[in-house]
Amino acid sequence: MTGSTGDELKAALPPALQARVTALRLADGVATVVADVSGLDAIERERTEAALREALMGQPGVSEVRVAMTADKVQRRIIAVGSGKGGVGKSTLSANLAVAMSRLGRKVGLVDADIYGPSQPRLLQTEGIKPRAKDSKMFPVPSPFGFGVLSMGNLIEGDKAIAWRGPMASGALGQLIDADWGDTEILIVDLPPGTGDVQLTMLQRHKPVGAVIVSTPQDLALIDATRAMQLFNQAGVPIIGVVENMAGYMCPHCGEVSDPFGSGGAEAEAARLGEAFLGRIPLTIKIRQDSDAGQPPAAGDSPEGQAFLAIARRVLTWLDNS
């Protein structure tokens, strides 16, 4: 049988696939196709590859299909979200920043680097979903909010604690950050709380373009937050700004705001240190309940959601001007 030429094979493809093909050759029954997959995420790229294989294998004279994919290199920038101590709302802010940025049209991804107490799977409804891997590279788990997530919580069983030592923890974190993030342009990394080796290694190895510091208005948290700022300064990571979380209790019944932990402390401290203040998130029952239910407030239009969106806009303005 005389096989088709490359041009004939290309003409037989559906138009959407044809548009991606930059070269197609047929020799000895082997169809070799080069496809430009710029702008497609990891899942769409796999679909394109599978569709090309299927369409070409059905053509006369083709007994084998080899697909090579090329793409414009995406310039991916990492934003680290850190705090001096645990429990101040770092994971909540990271999840909501990612949701807000995605809503604002950015190609964003989220790495939960809190490998000892990962909470992103619950916050972003990816509990129990294992990431796929190919050639020892992991693919992010798609969240229902339009972006991918990778967390140690997706790799370990249930609530099993991981008693890893620093180097192993850093290695695991590296695999999450170096996963196949496709066309993701902004990677938000929810750091473990504190200022230890794992944090420092991450900053040195993966060079975030900037850091967001979360603090509650309390003095102690502020001292810790100051320590976190010093860590970023030492590692040469610019601080984008400070977010004050739990900055006043909003009564769900009357809407009145009272300040159990005080308010304005983080803003004053940021000003004293010459750092930008990115905004304030109130302490509300809605934030805790919605977060626990895997419904980040930034996905909706409540006042809490608006507060997260405003902070995301400020971070994006910094990013677009840096």
Ligand SMILES: Nc1ncnc2c1ncn2[C@@H]1O[C@H](COP(=O)(O)OP(=O)(O)OP(=O)(O)O)[C@@H](O)[C@H]1O
């Ligand atoms: N503004 C807020 N209002 C009400 N609850 C909040 C607020 N921010 C965070 N929380 C709740 O506080 C708890 C701790 O938040 P989160 O897990 O985000 O903190 P964290 O700093 O990431 O802690 P860790 O580093 O220990 O994981 C969660 O139950 C969360 O829902």
